[in-house]
Amino acid sequence: MTPAPRRHLALVGAIWVAWSAWYVAWAVGAPAGPAAIAYLALPLGAAVGAHGVHVMIRRVPLDPVARRFWRQMLVAFALLAIGYAMLAGTAFADLSILPTMPIPAAVFVAGAFGMAMWAVGRVPLGIANRAQRLRQWLDRSIAFLGCSAVLFTFGLAPMIGAPDPWSTQALVLISLSILLAVGGITKVSYIGNGPVDRVAIRLIGLTSLVGAGVAVLSVAGGYHSAVPAQAVVMPIAPLLAAFAARRQWASTGERPRRANTWLPYLAIAAVDAPLLAQLGGHAMTGTGRLAIVATVLVNALVAVRQYVAMRENSRLLREKRASEERLRHEVTHDGLTGLANRGLFRDRLAGVLDGGDATVLLVDLDDFKTVNDSLGHEVGDHLLIAVAGTLRAATGPDGLPVRLGGDEFAVLVDDPAVDGEALAQRILDAFSGPMSEHQLLVHASIGVATAAAGTPLDTVLRDADIAMYAAKQRGKANWVRYQGGMELPQAGHARLGGELRRALDNGEFRLVYQPIVALATGHVVGVEALVRWQHPARGLVSPAEFIPAAEGTGLIVALGRFVLREACRQAAAWLAEFGPDALQKIAPNVSVRQLHDPDFVADVRQVLAETGLPSDRVVLELTESAVLRGPQVLDTLHRLHDMGIRLALDDFGTGESSLSLLQAFPASIVKLDKSFVDGIEVGEEGTAEATARQAVARAVVQLAGALGLDTVAEGIENQGQADRLRALGYTLGQGYHLARPMPAEDFRRLLAAQQRRLPAAA
Incomplete structure (x- = not known):
């Protein structure tokens, strides 16, 4: 984390702390200057927050969707700073506690709210099909209506019916802030991981609650609530924005998470609050009160029942995903060592060769059969597990270690910057000490082969196998890189092996x-x-030629x-x-x-x-x-x-x-x-x-x-x-x-x- 986001966050936080302290002094009657000072907190905080977002956009590599979102938020906070700076100018001009917002200022602030709503609304939700889209619109509609009912009943409605009527500009802006609050909450609650950091966008969504907080505070405090609203509550919005910019700056890409599904149930519970508020009405009969209570109880029980069902479905889905992940892992990984298996190795290699170069290291343990034969298969399995761990540690992030089967392993390298020969030597060095709890020494022969994009998969595997065989021929515990023509002696051995089988069946061998x-x-x-071998076409074949072929083929x-x-x-x-x-x-x-x-x-x-x-x-x-x-x-x-x-x-x-x-x-x-x-x-x-x-x-x-x-x-x-x-x-x-x-x-x-x-x- 560079100092830039910390500086902006610290400065916005300092503004909020300073104006909160100022308000306390003003409220207790200490010398604190005119109430108009309260109107400076928001434009200052919004300006600093906007600059922080600007720096983040310039310095952080962002996805195009995220860059568009943060540019729109930069415009929103800039408009907010301008609009409230104009309001602060009016407050200092007439030194009133609740100055009338100038029309241009209201236009700027309304533009800020609109831009913020537009920015949040354009963030993609990752909906895959029409059924998901319909289900999500239903959930969001329930949440929107439930939240709106609460905020209208306890916030906006009392302001409209207040004895001292609020100005049209104030009512419009409060209405917009409530709309932004409800819309923002119902939007960001359904956003999982994506181009915009999920925590950052939720912090942005929380800024909309500041307007709702101002509305509730205004109803409770009346005329004099404008000062704490301006000095304490409203500066929270740029503070949240600064936190959001810092979060996006430090974002490293979390594991994808499922979007929230609990909001509709919370909205159902919330919409009961205005209904319960009617119980105190003088005109309401006992029967009416009983009907309201019964309705609220039924809504609550339905919400609880649905929530329990949702939790159960979520648990089943998690278990299903975990089972699928486990099966997918078992299909693509070796059960004994936990390394990738032959199938995953071939898939990954084919994918790399489709568009780039690949290096394959074929690692074969020398004389492993002796361990199985002399000490037993259980000891051999423990040794294979230890070999896999050593191979994994020696390879590190440079490649994918694989167990192909038996005592044969491989490493797939898809990074051209990784030297396959250096990695082979590193693996041999790691095998130099005793392994497993039985402290056994094991050596390996490694064949290294590199193939360019478009090379057939089996070709690079064949080349690595030929190089590995050449390493064994050179004395084992060695590595060899494949060179063109290496396959000729092996091909000769393979052909000779086939002829040996025929020669045994036809009685072509003689003893001297x-x-x-x-x-x-x-x-x-x-x-x-x-x-001696009396070949029908080649005549007498030297033992120096056919004995190694017989050894290599097992004949x-x-x-x-x-x-x-x-x-x-x-x-x-x-x-x-x-x-x-x-x-x-x-x-x-x-x-x-x-x-x-x-x-x-x-x-x-x-x-x-x-x-x-x-x-x-x-x-x-x-x-x-x-x-x-x-x-x-x-x-x-x-x-x-x-x-x-x-x-x-x-x-x-x-x-x-x-x-x-x-x-x-x-x-x-x-x-x-x-x-x-x-x-x-x-x-x-x-x-x-x-x-x-x-x-x-x-x-x-x-x-x-x-x-x-x-x-x-x-x-x-x-x-x-x-x-x-x-x-x-x-x-x-x-x-x-x-x-x-x-x-x-x-x-x-x-x-x-x-x-x-x-x-x-x-």
Whole structure:
């Protein structure tokens, strides 16, 4: 609130206080000057009030309807100030208590009343249809007649019939003020929120009661009532106007409220007052008095009955609106988190894209399924609620946070001034700490996409989804903005996923087998099963291409089931042909998605039962990232270990290897990654890099030995590497130097040749 409206209000208030004090002094006979001084209060207050309205119109941005209303009120108060200034001049000229108002002054004041009535009458009521208009005119007519009857009976009628007749100008102006009072009250009582502040216009409406107050005061005080009317009562009008201007200045737009409906009932009660006043008449009989009393009682009871019905209807309407609001909220908001849901998100996004740019942030929680699987859905729900609260707080007023479903959220930004990338980083920073009462850490991947007006809704959602997937590919807990062409690899994955399904159904996958060899003797002790795809058109497809697509589409579970069953079937056949000493272990690889599959342990048990392969001949190869996927995965691994199946930790040393991991994980075999084998054959005089690799290899074999684990060195490509690894303590190896991956028939011949050599060696 700037000082301007406060200054005008304070000045008008000071005028009223000063003239009220002057009147008290004048009334008790203290030296206060002539009665004509009373006639200065209203023109001064009206002038200050008019200036306040003028300043408000210049400085406050107003709706055209509100600006028109306040301009008309400015004219009304200016005319009022001029008219009463002329009356004050007459009062000082003849120093009478009740001077006769000059005709020009009466014209100005009448013009002021007329302009005020016109201004109030033009304020829209927001009536929607003809039925509402008819109902409101009936209510307003009842209120108008009831109020008019009271004011005429107790105000205007006694003035007309007074022994000392009032001047025509005074009677006309008092009549106009009463008309303005009644009309203003019945008008403003039905105005809800609109262009003109509802409180401001009601304050303006109250100014009309000043005239009615003057009329009643005149009847009660007669000739001498002109002084308090001019000094105390009439300056209240500009004071109310100053309050109204201040209210409009500070208006911030309240919630819409229903216009008053109680005024007709009040008018019915009010119209009984003139009727009751007739009870004292000498000519009235007892029967007539009884009829009047009965009429008043019936009117009162009808009014009470109607008022009770109105209150009940109002209560039912409020409950209906509340129910509709609740249903509307439930339809457009997520029941668990309270955020906007997918339907509201799409509606808002479509609306924004109709006329402007929009930015969408697609927020997907990383590894949320692990929380549900390991801790239960109730804990997962609590975490989702906490995530929603964090997202809401991080977004603030910059966007609309949404839960799309599951662990997928979004933020819609429709303000071009908001930087989507900065908002994405702010959200990631907010997710950096523990959440919910369970103090869980959760990370998210965010895809950011911006679309111009007219872009199809599904296009921007697709772009955000592609960017979010790219963020996950970059290591999760990250955000990526969509760039043109990003969709090409994903589209390739999607097409590849469809071909994978067909390939599984058509039997296009084959297994190849890479031997695991004893470094000292070259004897084959086991074999790793590797999957290959023989595409009918593209030929042999690299695992580096189709395995990520299988992971992304979820087909890795079905593919892994095929690999496990085929590897176990083939191993059982080799053992049946060459005897139990021919092969110690068959080692298929297992993906993270398989370990999360609740049927995985049952699948393994069923495969062993179908093929007859002993469980101690099966080694499941896992990566460190799979082992680190939470309690559910560890529970699955322990159940497999309890079945007699051995577990191998593949690519050891490349991830988050630690002693605590090996202690928690029921591993039997550790496989040294190829990256530590490359260049390890260089002697002590070699590079620092080779020395570091040797140190890591030595540490791994010593750690495994201390824990009672077997070790296998991967990626051996020459004899120097094999010799160096043997010197470091490794007994088993795998690599192209020892044997390349081969079809099942070639591996069978390798086993047959090895079996022929054994008797000769003996």
